[in-house]
Amino acid sequence: MSDSLASESPMGTLVSQLLAVASPQRMRILAELSHRELHVSELARRVRMSRALLYMHLRKLEVAGFVTGRLELGDDGKAVKIFSVLPFAVTIDSEVIARAVAASPESEEPS
Amino acid sequence: MSDSLASESPMGTLVSQLLAVASPQRMRILAELSHRELHVSELARRVRMSRALLYMHLRKLEVAGFVTGRLELGDDGKAVKIFSVLPFAVTIDSEVIARAVAASPESEEPS
DNA sequence: GACATGTGTAAGTTTCTTATTACAGGTGCA
DNA sequence: TGCACCTGTAATAAGAAACTTACACATGTC
Numbered sequence: 001m002s003d004s005l006a007s008e009s010p011m012g013t014l015v016s017q018l019l020a021v022a023s024p025q026r027m028r029i030l031a032e033l034s035h036r037e038l039h040v041s042e043l044a045r046r047v048r049m050s051r052a053l054l055y056m057h058l059r060k061l062e063v064a065g066f067v068t069g070r071l072e073l074g075d076d077g078k079a080v081k082i083f084s085v086l087p088f089a090v091t092i093d094s095e096v097i098a099r100a101v102a103a104s105p106e107s108e109e110p111s
Numbered sequence: 112m113s114d115s116l117a118s119e120s121p122m123g124t125l126v127s128q129l130l131a132v133a134s135p136q137r138m139r140i141l142a143e144l145s146h147r148e149l150h151v152s153e154l155a156r157r158v159r160m161s162r163a164l165l166y167m168h169l170r171k172l173e174v175a176g177f178v179t180g181r182l183e184l185g186d187d188g189k190a191v192k193i194f195s196v197l198p199f200a201v202t203i204d205s206e207v208i209a210r211a212v213a214a215s216p217e218s219e220e221p222s
Numbered sequence: 223g224a225c226a227t228g229t230g231t232a233a234g235t236t237t238c239t240t241a242t243t244a245c246a247g248g249t250g251c252a
Numbered sequence: 253t254g255c256a257c258c259t260g261t262a263a264t265a266a267g268a269a270a271c272t273t274a275c276a277c278a279t280g281t282c
Contacts, residue, residue, distance in 0.1 A: 011135055011138055012135070014138070018129050022126055024122055024217065027122055027208050027211065027212050030209070031209040031211075034205040034206075035209075088205070089202060089203070091202040092132055092202075093198075093199060094196050094198070098142040100138065101138050102142065
């Protein structure tokens with residue numbers, strides 16, 4: 001990924017979203033969260049990965065807009081960070097891609 | 112991508128497809144080919160990349176089923192490899208992902 | 223024959239992502 | 253106080269993907 005990816009361009013956004021979801025780990029995370037929202041440590045146990053690693057994946061999913069996290073104070077007074085999936089649907093076909101590329105500055109040819 | 116990815120599982124297939132298209136370069140390639148089919152060298156000129164690199168990208172797109180290449184004998188007798196896009200449409204949402212994960216052996220928890 | 227244009231790949235480098243380990247700090251409870 | 257939970261991040265190792273360079277070989281044209 002050598003080019004800047006200018007994360008606001010249509011293509012950049014699409015790429016970020018696709019990259020975020022194009023991972024077995026993150027798919028498992030999304031699948032798990034699609035059943036019920038969970039706090040980080042609990043989620044880490046279910047998907048069997050370290051919290052450190054999970055945080056990395058959650059950050060990507062959050063940036064892409066697929067999940068959201070809120071810090072909540074549990075009944076006992078302990079703070080827990082709860083993540084849940086946001087509704088989303090992305091469809092890709094040659095049309096969508098051609099449009100995204102055409103609308104992105106990076107694709108312009110400097111004469 | 113530490114796990115085997117067992118490229119036939121539903122999740123593995125989905126991941127491969129998404130990874131194939133989640134790239135600015137490959138999107139540009141697809142966009143270019145969506146207008147008209149082109150032979151490799153010509154395509155390389157248009158997207159401004161070395162043939163060697165382009166081949167790598169084309170291979171990924173071909174494996175994912177987004178493009179196809181055929182070796183053709185040009186009018187002048189020179190062999191040219193022509194690539195064209197295959198019709199495709201992939202939609203992702205939490206439903207699709209949950210299903211793919213559930214249907215994939217990698218996701219099973221060894222008691 | 224020299225040259226332009228094309229296909230195809232192997233080897234090696236760089237760069238990015240993923241994963242591990244090790245911290246620092248918080249609350250509640252026995 | 254010690255233990256069991258929890259949040260959060262920094263440093264770094266390991267692995268995968270992207271990219272470069274350099275080859276071998278083939279055809280048509282000047």
